[in-house]
Amino acid sequence: MNESITPVPLALTRRRFLQASSALAALPFVSLPAAHARPVSSDAADATAAMPEQIVATCSTFDCGGKCDIRAHVRDGVVTRIATLPDEAHDPAMPIMRACVRGRGYRKFVYHPDRLKYPMKRVGKRGEGKFVRISWDEATTLIADNLSRITHQYGPASRYVHVGTAVSGGAFSGDKMVRRLLNLHGGYLDSYHSVSMGNTAAATPYTYGTAASGSSLDTLADTRLVILWGHNPNETIFGHTNHYFQQMKRNGTRFIVVDPRYSDTAASLADQWIPLLPSTDNALMDAMMYVIITENLHDKAFIDRYTLGFDEESMPDGVPENESLVAWLSGKKDGIAKTPEWAEAITHVPAQTIRQLAREYATTKPAALIQGWGPQRHNCGERTARGSTLLATLTGNVGVKGGWAAGYGGIGNRKFTTGPEMPDNPVKEKISVMNWVQAADDPAQVTPENGLTGGETLPSGIRLLFSLAGNYLANQNPDLHQAVKVLEDDTKIEFIVVSDLYMTPSAKYADLLLPETSFMERWNIGETWGTGNYVMLSEKLVEPAFERRSDYDWLCDVADKLGLKQAFSAGRSEQQWIAHIWEQTRQAMPQENMPDFATLRVQRHHLFKSEPYVAFEANIRDPQNHPFATPSGKIEIFSKRLYDMHHPEIPALSHYVPAHEGPQDPLSERYPLQLITWKGKNRANSTQYANPWLQEVQTQTLWINPLDAQLRGLTSGDTVRIHNDRGLCQVEVEVTPRIIPGVVAMQAGAWWQPDEQGIDRGGCANVLSSARITALAKGNSHQTMLVEVTKHESV
Structure with a gap:
C-alpha cells in the first residue's frame, strides 16, 4: 500500500514562515540565489497585517522572583511582541509588576534558531x-x-x-x-538544601527556632534606616522589592549598602557604601556588637526578657564560664577584644566607619538589617547568616514593625499553590x-x-x-x-x-x-517569591514548533x-492538571476567596490582600503563650545545640572564624585575590545566556580595582587569565573602582566554553569555585575562592 502524500500548501502563514526561518537559520552558509528571490506581494503583507491580534497577560516560570506581568501580542499562532503592564491596568493594592529587561527579551529567547528541535x-x-x-x-x-x-x-x-x-x-x-x-x-x-539560600535556612533556626523569619516589605514604610548587607535587588529581583525601596527612599529612609562591590543597588539607593573583604562579615558584625554593648546602646529590656546567652547570668546550664556573647566580645575567652581596630585589619573597613555604622544601627528606631543570599554562599555562610540575627536581637529589632529579624526571604504570610x-x-x-x-x-x-x-x-x-x-x-x-x-x-x-x-x-x-517547550508553549501557574502577593496564570499561547x-x-x-x-x-x-x-x-x-479556574482565565491573576506581616510579632507581644520554637523558648544568642556539636566552624555564638580560601588563608600568598560573582540583570542564573538581546545588556568581564590592575599592568579591554589550582578562565578585564582592592568579580551564570586546552573562554567562574560543603547545612560555598589574575599575552 502506497503512503499518501499531502501537497504542501502554497500559502505560508506567519507561524510557518517563522518555523521555516528558524530551521534555515540553524544551518550554516545557507543562502538563496538572487535570481530565485521574489519580493513578498503587497496583498500578502496586507493579509498578515489584517489578522486579528490577541494581547494576553501572562508570565514566565523561570527561576526569577518577579513573575512580571508581560503582555504577549499573539497573531496567527505567533508571539509578535512583548509589552508589559500599562499604567491604566495597574492595581494600586499591589506593587507594579512591569516587565524587566529579561521579561522584555523573552520573544527572542523563544524564537531563537538555536533552540533544540528534535529528540x-x-x-x-x-x-x-x-x-x-x-x-x-x-x-x-x-x-x-x-x-x-x-x-x-x-x-x-x-x-x-x-x-x-x-x-x-x-x-x-x-x-x-x-x-x-x-x-x-x-x-x-x-x-x-537550596543552592540559593540553604545555608541561611539551616542556620536561622538556631537563633529563632524556625527559618521563616522574614517580614513583608510593606511593614518597612516607616523604617528610618535600612542596611542592605550583600543584598542587590536592583539586579536580581526587580519588581516588588524595588517598588517598596524606591517608595521608602522618596520618603526619606536612609540606605546603607554593605558589599564588596558597588552594585546597581548601591548606585540607585545607597546613601553610603561600605565595602569589605568577602568572608569577613562576622568580624564586622562582632565589632559592631562590641561598640553597641560597650557604649551601652543595646536594648537591655528586650535582651533580658527575650534572649539566652547574652552574658554570664543568662547562659544555659552545663556550659563553662566565658562562653557568653559579652565574654567573647570583650576577649575573656581568647584574649582579643573585638574592637573596630581589630576588625579593620581583617575586613579593611575603617574603624571609624565601623563605629558610625554600629551607632547608627543601634540608635535609629526602628531599623532593618536585610541580608541577601550572596554572603551565605561562602563556606562561612551559616555564621554570617546567624550573625545578622544577633545584631537584630541586640538592638530590639525583632518582632517589631519596621525592624527585620533575619536574612531576606522566608516570609510567613504569603500563599502559594x-x-x-x-x-x-x-x-x-x-x-x-x-x-x-x-x-x-x-x-x-x-x-x-x-x-x-x-x-x-x-x-x-x-x-x-x-x-x-x-x-x-x-x-x-x-x-x-x-x-x-x-x-x-x-x-x-x-x-x-x-x-x-x-x-x-x-x-x-x-x-x-x-x-x-518554553513557558509560552505550555500551561502553568506563575508563583512569586516571598515578596510577592499574587499568582498569575501562565497560559499556553502558541503551539510548539518542530x-x-x-x-x-x-x-x-x-x-x-x-x-x-x-x-x-x-x-x-x-491544562487539566493546572485547573486541578x-x-x-x-x-x-478558602479565606482568600480565589476565583474558579474559568474566571482566572479571564482575570489572569489573583491578589493575596494579606495584612502586613511582622515576623515573630506574636512571640514578642505574648512570649508566655507564644514562645520561640527553640529549646529554651527564647531567642538563643548562644545555641547549646551548636555548642554540643563541638565544631570549630559552627560556634555556639556566631562569631568570626577565618574562612577557608579567605583573605587570611595561607593560600592567599599564591592566589592573593578573592573572586566573587553576582547575579546580573540580564539572566536568571544561566537561563537566557543564549539570548543575543540580553548579551548586549551586559557583557561578561572581570571587574578589578585600579590598584590591583596597576600591580599587574592591566588596562580595561585587556584579556586576562584568572586561575587557581582548580581551573583557568580567560575573559576581558574591566578596571573599575566599583570593586574593593583585593577582590575581583564576574557575573555568575556565563556558559562554560572550554577550548582545546580546556581553558574556559566564556567567563564561567565555576571552573574556579570549590566543592567544599559548609559545616552545618552541608551546603554550597561557591563564593569562597582565591585566584590570581595575569595578562594574557597573545602569540
Whole structure:
C-alpha cells in the first residue's frame, strides 16, 4: 500500500514562515540565489497585517522572583511582541509588576534558531556534544527500558533528579512530575538544601527556632534606616522589592549598602557604601556588637526578657564560664577584644566607619538589617547568616514593625499553590545537592558526617540521572572540572536524560537529549517569591514548533510503557492538571476567596490582600503563650545545640572564624585575590545566556580595582587569565573602582566554553569555585575562592 502524500500548501502563514526561518537559520552558509528571490506581494503583507491580534497577560516560570506581568501580542499562532503592564491596568493594592529587561527579551529567547528541535541520542564520548536525531517513540522507550534495567540491577536509590531551576517559578513542572513517576515506580534518591539560600535556612533556626523569619516589605514604610548587607535587588529581583525601596527612599529612609562591590543597588539607593573583604562579615558584625554593648546602646529590656546567652547570668546550664556573647566580645575567652581596630585589619573597613555604622544601627528606631543570599554562599555562610540575627536581637529589632529579624526571604504570610500530589518516596536516604558528584563517583564517600540523612550508607551510587530544565551539571556546579570528570565516565552514571531549550554545556553530557517547550508553549501557574502577593496564570499561547514537547507530555509516554500511565497522569492533560492544582489551592485557602479556574482565565491573576506581616510579632507581644520554637523558648544568642556539636566552624555564638580560601588563608600568598560573582540583570542564573538581546545588556568581564590592575599592568579591554589550582578562565578585564582592592568579580551564570586546552573562554567562574560543603547545612560555598589574575599575552 502506497503512503499518501499531502501537497504542501502554497500559502505560508506567519507561524510557518517563522518555523521555516528558524530551521534555515540553524544551518550554516545557507543562502538563496538572487535570481530565485521574489519580493513578498503587497496583498500578502496586507493579509498578515489584517489578522486579528490577541494581547494576553501572562508570565514566565523561570527561576526569577518577579513573575512580571508581560503582555504577549499573539497573531496567527505567533508571539509578535512583548509589552508589559500599562499604567491604566495597574492595581494600586499591589506593587507594579512591569516587565524587566529579561521579561522584555523573552520573544527572542523563544524564537531563537538555536533552540533544540528534535529528540536526539548521544554518539561518541560524553561531553563531545555529538548526537543523532531519533523518534519520540525510541526516546521514551530508551527511558523506560533504562529505568527498568537500572532499577532491577541497582535498586531505586540509583536514580536521581538533579536541580532544575529554570522551571521552579511555576506550580507544575517536569522535574516535579518525573519525581511523581519515580515514586510510583519504586522511588529515587532525593536531595535537600537550596543552592540559593540553604545555608541561611539551616542556620536561622538556631537563633529563632524556625527559618521563616522574614517580614513583608510593606511593614518597612516607616523604617528610618535600612542596611542592605550583600543584598542587590536592583539586579536580581526587580519588581516588588524595588517598588517598596524606591517608595521608602522618596520618603526619606536612609540606605546603607554593605558589599564588596558597588552594585546597581548601591548606585540607585545607597546613601553610603561600605565595602569589605568577602568572608569577613562576622568580624564586622562582632565589632559592631562590641561598640553597641560597650557604649551601652543595646536594648537591655528586650535582651533580658527575650534572649539566652547574652552574658554570664543568662547562659544555659552545663556550659563553662566565658562562653557568653559579652565574654567573647570583650576577649575573656581568647584574649582579643573585638574592637573596630581589630576588625579593620581583617575586613579593611575603617574603624571609624565601623563605629558610625554600629551607632547608627543601634540608635535609629526602628531599623532593618536585610541580608541577601550572596554572603551565605561562602563556606562561612551559616555564621554570617546567624550573625545578622544577633545584631537584630541586640538592638530590639525583632518582632517589631519596621525592624527585620533575619536574612531576606522566608516570609510567613504569603500563599502559594499546592502543586501536583506527590506519592510517598519509598527510598528514605537523602543527600545534599552538594553530594551528587560523590554519590556518582564513590557512594561510600557520602556519609552522615558530610550530608547523608535517612541512613548510614547509600544503597547504591547514582546510575541514572534526570536533568530537566537545569544547567547545573556542567555549568553551575562548583569545581566544574571535578564534576565533568565523573560525568564523562559512563561506567558510573550509565544513563543521563537532559531536557532543555538549548544545547547548554550541561546538555552536551546527555545520553538522551530532549527538546523542551518554553513557558509560552505550555500551561502553568506563575508563583512569586516571598515578596510577592499574587499568582498569575501562565497560559499556553502558541503551539510548539518542530518536535518539541513538554516534559509532562513525554513522561506520559514513559509511564505508559512502564504500565503506570493512569496512576501517573490521573487521566489529566497538562491544562487539566493546572485547573486541578488551582482548584486544590482554592479549597486549601478558602479565606482568600480565589476565583474558579474559568474566571482566572479571564482575570489572569489573583491578589493575596494579606495584612502586613511582622515576623515573630506574636512571640514578642505574648512570649508566655507564644514562645520561640527553640529549646529554651527564647531567642538563643548562644545555641547549646551548636555548642554540643563541638565544631570549630559552627560556634555556639556566631562569631568570626577565618574562612577557608579567605583573605587570611595561607593560600592567599599564591592566589592573593578573592573572586566573587553576582547575579546580573540580564539572566536568571544561566537561563537566557543564549539570548543575543540580553548579551548586549551586559557583557561578561572581570571587574578589578585600579590598584590591583596597576600591580599587574592591566588596562580595561585587556584579556586576562584568572586561575587557581582548580581551573583557568580567560575573559576581558574591566578596571573599575566599583570593586574593593583585593577582590575581583564576574557575573555568575556565563556558559562554560572550554577550548582545546580546556581553558574556559566564556567567563564561567565555576571552573574556579570549590566543592567544599559548609559545616552545618552541608551546603554550597561557591563564593569562597582565591585566584590570581595575569595578562594574557597573545602569540
